[in-house]
Amino acid sequence: MIIDQIQISNFRSFDNCTVDLNNIQAIVGRNNVGKSNLLKAIRLFMEASKRLLDEDCFHHHDTEEPIRIRVRFVDLNEWERQKFEGWLYDDDTLTVERKFEKTGEDDYSIDRFAIVREPEPSWLKESEINGDNIEEWWEDQDALTVNGLDFGDELGTRRPQVGEWKEIASEFVSEHRDEIPFEEVKRPNPRGYKGVLKGGLPEFILVPAVRDVSEASKITKTSPFGQLINSVLSRVAEARRETVKEAIDDVDSLLNRGEDRLPAIEEFEADLNDSIQEVSDVELEIAMDIPELDDLLETAEVYARDGTRTPIEAKGHGLQRSTIFTILRVYSNFATQEEEASKSTIFAFEEPEIYQHPQSQRTLLSVFRDIADSGDQILYTTHSSHFVNVSRFDEVCIMRKEGTEADFRTEPTQVGMETVLEDLQRRHEKGTPDGVRNQYKNAFDARISEGFFADKVTLVEGESEKYILPIYARLLGYDFDRNNIAVVYPGTGKGQLDRLIRIFAGFDIPTYPIFDADGGVGSKTVEIAGLMGRDLSGVDSIETTIGDRLTIFEGELEDALEDEIDEYQEWWDEAGEEWGAYGKPLKHRYMAVQIENMIKDGADPEEVIPQTVQRIIRKVRDLDTAVDVFEGEVGEEAVVAAKN
Template sequence: MARGLYEGTPAGDGTAGEGAEPVEERSMKLRRIEIENFRAFASPLEIEIDDFTAFIGRNDVGKSSILAALTIFLEGDGVKIDQCDGSLHGDRSKVRITCEFDDLPEKIVLDDAYETNLRDEHLLRSNGRLRITKLYDCSKSKISPVIFINAENHPVDESSKSLLPLTIQELRREAEKRQVTLETGEGTIKARIRRAIVERSHAYQFRPIDIPVDKNETRTLWEQILKYLPLCALFVSDRSSSDQDPEAQSPMGVAVEQALVEIEDQLGELAAHVETRVKEVADRTLTKLREMNAELAAELKPQLKEKSIKWKSLFKYTLTSDLEVPMDKRGSGVRRLVLLNFFRAEAERKASVDGHRSIIYAIEEPEASQHPDHQRMLMRALLEISENTGQVLVSTHAPGLAGEVPVDSLRLIDMDASKRRFIRSADIEDPSSFYRDIAEKLGMLPDNLVRVLICVEGANDIRFLRHISHTLHESDRSIPDLSLNPSFAMIPMHGGNLRDVVNLHLFKNFRKPEFHIYDRDDNNTYQEQAKEVNQRGDGSKAVQTSKRTMENYIHPAAVVRIAGYNIEITDDNDVVMCLCGILGKKKSEVKALLSDEVAPAMTVEEIDERDPNREIRGWLQEIGSMARGSERKGFKS
């Protein structure tokens, strides 16, 4: 029999009832969700979840249903399961939502302050994750879940029963039945009895089992797990976006409540003062009434209608601009953006109140009603949230946003001819076919306004060129502003996939001229691909930077202004790694800093000083010329 099957740690000196050290507050992270018989998902659907995950697909393919299923599982606000959630083409009595989590707590307390952990209780999968299933019977009018832990390698007896649901008396009888002698101190702690039975008898084998956690003895286990499950905050797309929306009012309402608590004594004095004055008026009135009808006057006395004064209801707030325009009179994009951040503030408040549990932000269509610039800013902000404070799940049907997020975060939802939904992720080594599928399903280009496809290596290059072109456009109108002009669509090709994009001519069917910009790098990596594009004869063109990378066009003075450090930037040094060492940041963070903050801070003079041959200006002017030529030729998709 295996040794050390239950490595529970006793509190104090190991005596039951001793005070345990505080259990570490560590919130789980969602890594996988499975859905079956839920809405359009009659067949099982399995989805891997990252810190940032973007669901992309056509309208009504099921993106919102995935976010709703997660919210239902985690019992978030705004979505409650009902009979309509059962799949019409599946078994409505067996709606299944399963979630897998990692980043698990190192210790939990199950038995009278006795510390153990999920692994030693054999509750995990072989991958180290905790898998939980909730089953709902949507054929009933009143629906409540049956909850299971799906253990993969758990000790069970010949009847496939676990020891976890047994009371301490039942465990002692089981030990006696299996002829297991309990040592001193073992018989008072359930975890130690379970370990003794499994280690010292041969009756228990390790097998997969679904353990219900809503029974008497396992309910304690579920209560412990609940402390660490993340909160889910769902922001739906079809809300009114008013400042009287519950999400908007809730944070302000909390502020009102806190302020009222601070002046509770003064409010009591105010209420007493008002009551005294009212009583004086009532007494004078009754005195006069007695003169006319003493019997009626004896029956009447002043009484406050509600003993508890609802002070909070007296305070309603609205948000106004500097011009005194209330938020509900502002544009829909502004209202939605403000409301989204109220939503974030309230989610963070709930998490802090609830033991600092982490948050999963589930946001439907963050691009809705937003200007393209705001779309990009919002996506970058959400990516930053996922890197620092919580997980973010978004749904979108805007293919342009696919280029704003890492390719490994994208999940394409599609359906076959029988309307069975399935999900695809990119092959990180070769995501070209994945991007091609997105283009085919959604249309990579939003409309026929696009004249030129600008192909660069990554999303940071896109942001760099947008900012630089905007600055140059302000002083020279012949240079196109890539951040605003709908004639240009910028596509990140993510380094290694660039070869496939070129070799397979993946964007050929769009019938748009392409302008490719590749880093020179140390090894002239993409020289052959540039040559191939230039030999197409379809008006496309490819250039390589004369400097090592895009970051080598940055002016050091702008770095000083933004980051506070003076670094040397030549045509050939590794600017990103240099700043990584100075700032102590990751490579991705430094690249984002340079493209998002330093590049827009550069002046025209600084751009020209770092680019004396006007290389960037030349690219942009060529791109503008290609757009004009494409328009004259009627080069449309």
């Protein structure tokens, strides 16, 4: 069972929003936009504890309105389907809503709602089938029809009792489910529902971005260390539970009254009773409380030996964080080997990249995926490009602040697989989810994934642009890094540019492509231009164009640089002699460094930096909106080009 969708109302920075979730989901965005609030909302829903509530939990401290969190669970295993029988929205979906309301100075109420679908006709609704209604329906059997289906024919000649009517109605609904209209029903606080939720909903483990590591690393029922250790040990113990239980029973029989009790304890107890009889007519019994297996598992502690045996909470932050993820890797091994369906687990991590070097980050992401593939769910906030993947765009949610400072709210932006697939099928009349992923796999590396964290993306076809644009922009007083602009170079020519435009612009990230026409106007040039709102269909040639949304070079960037840099050939030769540079990108970088030196010596940047580059940088600076690549007329030229 995993969370497929969560709707949040009036909670912290969320006013009213919906977030779709996958079995593994990355939450990205700037600091203080509300990423962690999503994990806190899930925690509040899962634990439903008043200790997690205060006035800060209410959006802009508005306690007049309740907090509402609705969660839709999918992919239920057999154990979970049986556990929630009678409460499912459909065969494989469970929808639950909780309402949190301030009722006093420091008091709150928590209500739970079962969200189910029921047939629209009242005579098919289990909740309305009773003796009085049956008597009324029986008198007018001709009215018991829906969409041409006659329920009266199923009733026979004798009026059914309540149980019989319910059984007949259930069979009728099952047989004609696709033909009967249904309606959503919200049942408040149904009897027994609280216990069903507590026993059946996934376990939730939150590993926060460790500020005070000493608390997070203690082995307690609620700490990340404790929850992970107990989850792993409980899975280990499951296979040998009976063996361990028998051993505990043996200890109990040796220490407490019975045939196998240790003689020394038996004799000591007898001596006590002989003595007490001299002063009172009572019998004393020595009883020892033998813990249950689950109690023993909760006493686990982790020690680290690095010359000294020390509790893990006494070690450095990096080692503690690494230990948490090491436990997680062991958990993933047990989870993937487990055959019996049981209660699932939702893991939530704040910034898992903390204290992890790049290789460890990539390894940890693969562990996350193993756990997610085994049926559990992984949710995490991150600032690391190693934890997002352009081929897994649907597993990314970008959080942003919207509105004024006094009335801000957190809004999510997502690009679903269905959206991209529909766009692909519209353009090529074919496509599958696996095909989409494989197309984007060729465009993935950590540098490209930086685009998910940027305020703007400059997509470049050539490596020269990647090298020199940030240098010239800084010299012109518009530092790309400080303005959170990513220069993304796929490394495969312009063949990948249209795909990356669709993803980044789909996430509402203003995107500016720079590419070569290569002396003509091919289908790929037409397609990219069409995405950016420039119709080049039927055009045979094009001059260098520096537009508000894209730059197209008639030939190459090199042509413009050679025309506008007086020392071009001189510096070209020097780059080879001084830097050993043979390729164009490094030679163009050498030229940028020479121009930087001229500016340091007093030259005016606008006089010495190539005019073409200046114009491009100004266009990037002024770009403030993303094109709508999936809807509207902007993409029609791209559709025509792609089909041709």
